[in-house]
Amino acid sequence: MSYNYKEIEKKWQEKWYKERTFNAKDDYTMKKWYGLIEFPYPSGQGLHVGHPRSYTALDIIARKRRMEGYNVLYPIGFDAFGLPAENYAIKNHIHPRIITEQNINHFREQLKSLGFFFFFSREINTTDPNYYKWTQWIFIQLYKKGLAYKATMPINYCTGCKVGLANEEVVNGVCERCGSPVVQKEKSQWMLKITDYAERLINDLDDTEFLEKIKIQQKNWIGRSEGAEVKFKIDGEDEELLIYTTRPDTLFGATYMVVAPEHPIIDKLSSKITNMDEIIEYKNKSSLKSDFERSELNKEKTGVEIKGITAINPLTGKQIPIWVSDYVLITYGTGAIMAVPAHDSRDFEFAKKFGLPIIQVVDGKNVDLSKEAYTDVETGVLINSGFLNGMQVSEAKEKVISYLEKNNIGTKKVNYKLRDWVFSRQRYWGEPIPMVYCEECGWVPIPESELPLVLPEVENFEPGENGESPLAKQTDWISTTCPHCGKPAKRETDTMPQWAGSSWYFLRYMDPHNDKELASKQALEYWSPVDWYNGGMEHTTLHLLYSRFWHKFLYDIGVVPTKEPYFKRTSHGMILGDNGEKMSKSKGNIVNPDDIVRDFGADTFRVYEMFIGPFDGAAPWSMDSIRGCSKFLDRVWSLQDILVEGDTYSPEFEKMIHKAIKKVSEDIEEMKFNTSVATFMTMVNEFYKLKRINIAEFKTFLQLLNPFAPHITEELYSKISNVTIAETSWPKYDESKTIDESIELPVQINGKVKQTIQIPLDSTQEDVKKIIEQNDVLKSLISGKNIIKEIYVKNKIYNIVIK
RNA sequence: GCGGAUGUGGCGGAAUUGGCAGACGCGCUGGUCUUAGGAACCAGUGUCAACGACGUGGGGGUUCAAGUCCCUUCAUCCGCACCA
Secondary structure (H helix, E strand, O other): OOOHHHHHHHHHHHHHHHHOOOOOOOOOOOOOEEEEEOOOOOOOOOOOOOOOEEEHHHHHHHHHHHHHOOOEEEEEEEEOHHHHHHHHHHHHHHHHHHHHHHHHHHHHHHHOOOOOOOOEEEEEEEEHHHHHHHHHHHHHHHHHHEEEEEEEEEEEEEOOOEEEEHHHHOOOOOOOOOOEEEEEEEEEEEEOOOOHHHHHHHHHHHHHHEEEEOOOOOHHHHHOOEEEEEEEEEOOOOOEEEEEEHHHHHHOOOEEEOOOOOOHHHHHHOOOOHHHHHHHHHHHHHHHHOOHHHHHHOOOOOEEEEEEEEEEEEOOEEEEEEEEOOOOOOOOOOEEEEOOOOOOHHHHHHHHHHOOOOOEEEEEOOOOOOOOOOOOOOEEEOOHHHHHOOOHHHHHHHHHHHHHOOOOOEEEEOOOOOOOOEEOOOOOOOOOOEEEEOOEEEEEOHHHHHHHOOOOOOOOOOOOOOOHHHHHHOOOHHEEEEEOOOEEEEEOEEEEOOOHHHHHHHHHHHHHHHHEEEEOOHHHHHHOOEOOEEEEEHOOOOHHHHHHHHHHHHHHHOOOOOOOOEEEEEEEOOOEEOOOOOOOOOOOOOOOOHHHHHHHHHHHHHHHHOOOOOOOEEOOHHHHHHHHHHHHHHHHHHHHHEEOOOOOOOOHHHHHHHHHHHHHHHHHHHOOHHHHHHHHHHHHHHHHHHHEEEEEHHHHHHHHHHOOOOOHHHHHHHHHOOOOOOHHOOOOOEEEEEEEHHHHHHHHEEEEEEEEEEEEEOOOOOHHHHHOOOOOOHHHHHOOOOEEEEEEEEOOOOEEEEO
């Protein structure tokens, strides 16, 4: 028989959200716990079944923490700027604000229908001027500290969205959002100097409890490498070519140089270059290539020798040719390299193709330089390398760097793959960048007293022809006066990227209605840092890195009290369609959360998503399995039919309950929710086996299950108690009562289990042996055989080796 | 190419330090009750030539004992990708 989940869930949700049961307390002397999930983008499709996986997980932890006596903060909000609303606005001529508001209302109802512990009283919305006032304020602080700057540089330009993108938003040469090709375009952009924080963004990971794979991915993304910068003289000129290398030890093997097509030396020495036409042609060809084409063509190297100039290898003194090739990137290192074809596979390939000399400088076993480069680092001995001969690679690196530094031809240098953050978007639906351009004073931030700089109302949301922001057409709004000199000036028309609002939202939750500061000092002191942040792996190199950067900056200017925003970061796996593929409209395998709540109830939905598999892994949806969870809750409901009196655990169940408290308590901390649910199911099976459960047992069981299935458990609890589960304390277990006095010991003969015998806990080998000798089956197996060895591992196993 | 994972019944998945492989759920088989069953309950369910043997992607090794440790190999997924 099914319980009436519709009525019960509605009843408890009304109580929770109307009475604001979950609000954090303002008592800053209590121990606190701040749990955070990534706030959703309120898309028109509504909630996805993937959202509740993460939300339920931290909801469980939040509810447990509250029962453990913590002052809990588990907030929710909406990351509501973004392209889908804007694109919808362009198509349907509805203001994005209106669509966003509708979507948020829909999302909020959906979230409430799942009974989350969220504090809707603290709800935030990144598109609310009272919120983005502080996003703009942070930008101005960044500007004041020189961390926001305008630069004209080649940017990734999406031909579909007509907007500049950050490197992180370009996937396989196409736009992450719309899939259109991305090309390079020169544009004046606001940039944020995240590279200044590269070292700290790596090092401070040590102070956090992020999952190891998250730390590794961030470190790889930042891409720190140690090496040297070396100056190569241009023969007969007063010019030098600066290169970066991680293998300064191989300098004697540098037989040619390569510069990126965009390298300034080409223009600088154009009068000396004899094949300028050829070079220009090559430059043009490579600038037309999109990122996608460049990586597509990465098998076949192209390039042109720059004739008329040569460089001098500073160690050998020999003249070496300079080439231009797009396998060297202007954006990394110095945009120029020394090529050591013997020990770098790209240089090797290039040298082979163009017949350039290959000189081996590191000796190694089984090296065949006619086939491939020998790139094994840190092993091998230097040869053909003058004063480095005979040294190990690591030693040679040190020696050559000190030689370079002494002779002023090079320095030790650390490089990063991370680049500065392109912060401008030529779009309407984003935070206006609070800057004014004055012919006299240059860029000037608007006075902080004028914040927020509100988005102007516009009629037309289409981007301009030349990739201009829609705001560029708002001449009234653009015209202003310079805050510095008072002369006529123009506002910046670009807006901020979607990552802006989400880079600090967790701070606003601490004090969401403050109109004097982004949050009060006391609130920041008390709630910082976020204790536990769960989100998707896809945000590891974008949102997570950006927000750590902003937070470190806010720490530096004394706004926030901690170096790191998040103490612990975990991630959830994706929920796939029932065919094992990612849910998508085109595949027709989308599951709508509303349907699940309607057909099975929120509690079943929550329990199922926790039972579906290991939290960290991808898991396919299964309508059959969700029925199993529905059945389980029906059986929980029917436990009241076999309920008997009793205010202590009965002897039959005492062990099981203590063990379950331990197991579930530990599982929740380790996010092993699936095995917790299995524990609940086993318990219910046991109660039905004896056809009884007493009130004490029932109460504990309901408390343990409550974070997973809050509605049904509160309803059942209300029938036997006049307090709610939320007001009770998390059950405690007695370690001694989780241990059995008598255990089943497997006995093996030659490693195969033949019998299990009952023995008292902690029996000695002699005692166990006596029992074995009285066992007929074992006796007959051993008799007449030669016992070679007997192994007894206390309370685990007894193995007899016979011949 | 580099980095990160994963591989266990028909399916989703369990399994402290190496110590009874397959918990829990789905599905399936048989039964009970029912006018009926996409309901409930009971029993069974790794494989096979079944009182035994074999079984955690494949091959090898260490060990009294390996899903777990070591070597090697294959497959799949994810992230990055000419980063010097």
